[in-house]
Amino acid sequence: MDVRTGFIALFCLIGLTCAEPVKYVDCGSATGKVATVNISPCPVQPCKLRKGESYSVNVTFSSAVESKTSTALVHGLIAGIPVPFPIPIEDGCKSGIQCPIQKQQKYNYVNALPVKTQYPAIKLVVEWELRDDDQKDLFCIRFPVQIVS
Numbered sequence: 001m002d003v004r005t006g007f008i009a010l011f012c013l014i015g016l017t018c019a020e021p022v023k024y025v026d027c028g029s030a031t032g033k034v035a036t037v038n039i040s041p042c043p044v045q046p047c048k049l050r051k052g053e054s055y056s057v058n059v060t061f062s063s064a065v066e067s068k069t070s071t072a073l074v075h076g077l078i079a080g081i082p083v084p085f086p087i088p089i090e091d092g093c094k095s096g097i098q099c100p101i102q103k104q105q106k107y108n109y110v111n112a113l114p115v116k117t118q119y120p121a122i123k124l125v126v127e128w129e130l131r132d133d134d135q136k137d138l139f140c141i142r143f144p145v146q147i148v149s
């Protein structure tokens with residue numbers, strides 16, 4: 001752990017608000033471009049998601065298209081196999097995005113990732129897509145997480 005990571009971890013441990021950019025892989029953003037992905041709290045990567053808690057996911061992206069709608073689709077990839085990861089609000093237009101989405105505009109997509117107590121305590125990859133009117137991905141990101149008890 002380097003000094004910066006240590007400092008951020010300490011900052012978050014003492015309960016201050018912390019949104020740390022996480023490392024992600026772009027899995028085919030077609031009609032948009034991702035700038036940053038913030039998950040909070042996530043002092044150490046991969047993010048440790050505690051069962052029964054909820055995490056905030058904030059994806060900053062810009063759109064290359066106009067779209068009246070935006071719909072989120074979240075999967076957990078367990079050993080490469082996609083398993084649906086339900087989120088409370090699938091409508092991107094109710095998740096910090098003012099619709100209709102405009103071309104060349106920057107947006108912050110903000111949503112909650114609740115971790116159910118019945119989830120297994122495993123490492124997995126979360127795949128988060130936001131689809132436009134044509135079912136194309138405004139963004140598609142993947143980030144590793146570890147579910148802990």
Ligand SMILES: *[C@@H]1O[C@H](CO)[C@@H](O)[C@H](O)[C@H]1NC(C)=O
Pocket residue numbers: 019036038058059060108110
């Ligand atoms: C989301 O992230 C952006 C860029 O880091 C930031 O400007 C914005 O305030 C964040 N929004 C929320 C609700 O955390």
